[in-house]
Amino acid sequence: MIEMPNPHIRLLDGDTINQIAAGEVVERPASIVKELIENAIDAKATTITVEISSNRKEVTRIRIIDDGCGIPTEEVSLAFSPHATSKIQTAEDLNTCRTLGFRGEALASIAAIAYVTMVTRSKGEDAGTHLIISGGEILENRATGAPTGTTLTVEEIFFTTPARRKFLKSLATELSRISSVIEVFSLLYPELTFRYLLNGQEKSTSHGTRTLGEVLRALRPDEAAQMIQVSGEENGISLEGYISHPELIRQNTQRILVAVNGRMIVSSRISGAIRSGYGTLIPSHSFPVAVLKINLDPARVDANIHPTKREIRISDEPEFLRFIVTRVKEALQGQDLSHSGISIK
């Protein structure tokens, strides 16, 4: 405990830097699940299994199993170094980068605050690697037999940062955040299979090779019945998804799911644009339900604003927002809304 301002300026040591950085990426167990699913998707996995274990109070283990490309033996320990990534080489590459990761922070951050075991085998290599890293320190690194792909097990979550651990919500809340992360990825990547097991029991499976509409019907059957398809393409921006009938509204934007280039983002301006498309069809201060997947040239998207990449910046944003408003309006106009007693002007 330092009571007086310290007059000496010093560089922080590597461990301390990692712990501070980890705090930004890994807020809670669900953020670990998000980062690891993103890595599996970037590794071109087709099946991603999320196994969660808990005791009565907290999540005790997170395990993500993927059948993606795996990591070559000589690169496994490097993958856990801060700023180590295979996804970009220069800042310029961000203009063409289509992967969900690029900052090279997730594995280093998770390994800084937990006890992590990775078993991975790269396609084309005969043997895999078994690596244990805890509090940023590699404890074991040896060859092992393994299927192609990667299994990452995270235990003793936040053991190095007890303060963070104290601020976690109830087990039920943390688990519901985890299942909503899995639900979001199932909707955004309907072509992939997601399995979710809690304490060994299957909670949900979203079988791949489906469409967004099919996953929506499977996951949210009540809502899906009141959803209207929306799609469009213009000036290199494409959009597909579902928006709700004006009778299905919410008081906030929580049921608006927007993904840009496969990444879920939070944007009050995009939610506002979707809302604008409804005009007077819905009361002011209310919002529709929506799932929108938008794709555009990565050069127009700056995802490098926040460590969790939840926020993005889009160049020519007014044009982009107008496009969304127009498509939402058009989708609603194509509907027979007469039974709701409201007409679209």
Ligand code: ADP
């Ligand atoms: P980023 O995803 O930003 O590159 P990470 O710390 O999440 O950073 O991962 C570091 C590197 O480890 C990745 O660039 C990738 O090469 C490798 N990696 C991580 N997870 C996986 C995985 N599940 N399958 C294959 N490679 C992985």
Ligand code: MG
């Ligand atoms: Mg990553």
